[in-house]
Amino acid sequence: MxxxxxxxxxxxxxxxxxxxxxxxxxxxxxxxxxxxxxxxxxxxxxxxxxxxxxxxxxxxxxxxxxxxxxxxxxxxxxxxxGDQPMRTVICVSREGHCLNDLLFRWKSGLLALDIRAIVSNHRDFYQLAASYNVPFHHVAVTAATKPQAEAKLLEVIEAEGAELVVLARYMQILSDDLCRKLAGRAINIHHSFLPSFKGAKPYYQAHDRGVKLIGATAHYVTAALDEGPIIEQDVARVDHGYTVEDLTAAGRDTESVVLARAVKWHSEHRVLLNGHKTVIFR
Structure with missing residues (x-):
């Protein structure tokens, strides 16, 4: 055989x-x-x-x-x-468009994943998780409880044998120690065309600079914030009339598509690390 x-x-x-x-x-x-x-x-x-x-x-x-x-x-x-779906844990906060997109693509047979759990620092998407029959873990995070919350997150990842962790608009900065433990198997979606507009509120930064293109970047998570090896990027055209809210709405589709491509390529073992860059065999 x-x-x-x-x-x-x-x-x-x-x-x-x-x-x-x-x-x-x-x-x-x-x-x-x-x-x-x-x-x-x-x-x-x-x-x-x-x-x-x-x-x-x-x-x-x-x-x-x-x-x-x-x-x-x-x-x-x-x-x-070659025929084994990749065990995956998805982390999310209060923006659910990327999570919803990944779950739909997975159930439609478009992603070679085995989504084992969803972890969130808010309760907003427990019903969405239940509709896909995926266990939902609410792990609240405050400045005082961050170490305990990360320990719980890592416990879920290890218990599920996760080969991939997807930060699908998970608005928490992981500690250096957790980044090292997840090296090469954690993908983040950043709602900006990196290296521009790193950190918090990139759409506000983009609006302030009057950009004509907004983008999204899927990259591997490292201890250096928003500087991990880039897997995929895309852009959407905007103009001077867009408010911050308009930019945010326009960016959601780009974020979802970019993250889905990165997850697909990683799950098919098409992404190889090359220092701080990647080689992708599409």
């Missing part, structure tokens, strides 16, 4: 890597279904994503042989089950 796999890797660039990887899989009965690679000439790094089917080896045996294969190339590699 063949199993579907996705192999992602990066290593110092050198001739013959694609040939070596394809040969390794061929020798073990692997059938490549999709492959993409990228050479970063600035850093000298090579990136590759391969989706393949293989039935000759168990997943554990395949990983063991991949480990030996990867050592001479100094590869940083990951082997993922």
């Amino acid at each position: 063949s199993h579907a796999y996705i192999l992602t890797l990066s290593c110092p660039d050198r001739p013959g890597i694609v040939h070596a990887v394809s040969g390794f899989l061929f020798e073990r009965g692997g059938n490549i279904e999709e492959a993409a690679q990228y050479n970063d000439h600035d850093t000298g790094l090579f990136f590759m994503r391969v989706r393949f089917a293989c039935g000759q080896l168990t997943p554990d045996d395949l990983k063991l042989q991949l480990k030996a294969f990867a050592e001479p190339f100094r590869m940083d590699w990951r082997l993922h089950a």
